[in-house]
Amino acid sequence: VKQRIGLLFGGCSGEHEVSIASARAIAEALAKDGNDNAYEVRLVYIAKDGSWHGPETAEQVLQTAEPLVTRGNGGATLARLPVLEQVNQIDVWFPILHGPNGEDGTVQGVLTLMQQPFVGSGVLGSALGMDKIAMKMAFAQAGLPQVDYMAVNRSQVWSNACVLPKLCDRIEAQLGYPCFVKPANLGSSVGISKVRSRDQLETALDNAASYDRRLIVEAAVTAREVECAVLGNDMPQASVVGEISFDSDFYDYDTKYTAGQAALQIPAPLPETISRQIQAYAVQAVQAVDAAGLARVDFFYVETTGQVLINEINTLPGFTATSMYPRLWQASGLSFPALVDRLIQLALARARETP
């Protein structure tokens, strides 16, 4: 009997296009024959306005890679969610949504309420993994080393004229320049700026505040960027470590998604002790936020001091054939289709656990 997989993609987030690309790759792997588990794929698409669409529209979006043009007030009506219509026709859901409204526990909450098995982290792991402020608090509690940072609320940025200068004074005193300004809940570097002056800081805060109520400002480190993939539920395993190199100022959206801008080196040329350190931290990071199934953990390696700092966790990392997550597993001996297979089995195993 074929297992019916509900592939949920798109999403009301700045990473909508990335999700379409990830879903294409996963749909292709699921459709591939040649492994014992043949799957039947049911597509559900969430448009940028938050409206949900069934197989016909979803298929078209997946084929053309063109987001559905919506009029902008589609917020999902619970009674009309395709999820509800398909609840009895799906064996496992695979939400491949990046960023808010999908990677953050919201969709995981709907699926949990519906008692549907799904790939990846539950509500807590997703929410803690998405919010960089909450994530850093969990990492600190677990003893993981990270950069100095400050939590900022949008109200401080958009308030009357006397609050913002005081905030900037505090950022300059505590973190200095250069520093990174980020929306707390996003990904793909959307809304992130590296700033070197008061002027740039004010602009960056205003820009980040347009994406999220919660912002984070971090001291900048000069370091190599390395990532590790984690797979599993309560006893997760770490992949080999990969490194990203690029010429741009930092690993921004264009560098991530323009072909030829970034080079991935797998495995990363690192001393054995450093690789092991990173793998151990990656597993600890997954456990610190209670992630499950899959996660990609991003690190800074300061070569001059030998220091490894954790940057962040992504509980639904980019998942195209050329994305870091599947490539790290491929280099660790697990092919793309075998990885997708394994994730579905992990989802079923979690659903079978006693609550």
Ligand code: ATP
């Ligand atoms: P992802 O697409 O991996 O989810 P993201 O949007 O969550 O990314 P981060 O990983 O936090 O964003 O940061 C994006 C990039 O910005 C990093 O890969 C790095 O190049 C740069 N960067 C972020 N924070 C720092 C920092 N504190 N010091 C130096 N570089 C940084």
Ligand code: MG
């Ligand atoms: Mg991220």
Ligand code: MG
């Ligand atoms: Mg991300």
Ligand code: MG
């Ligand atoms: Mg990152």
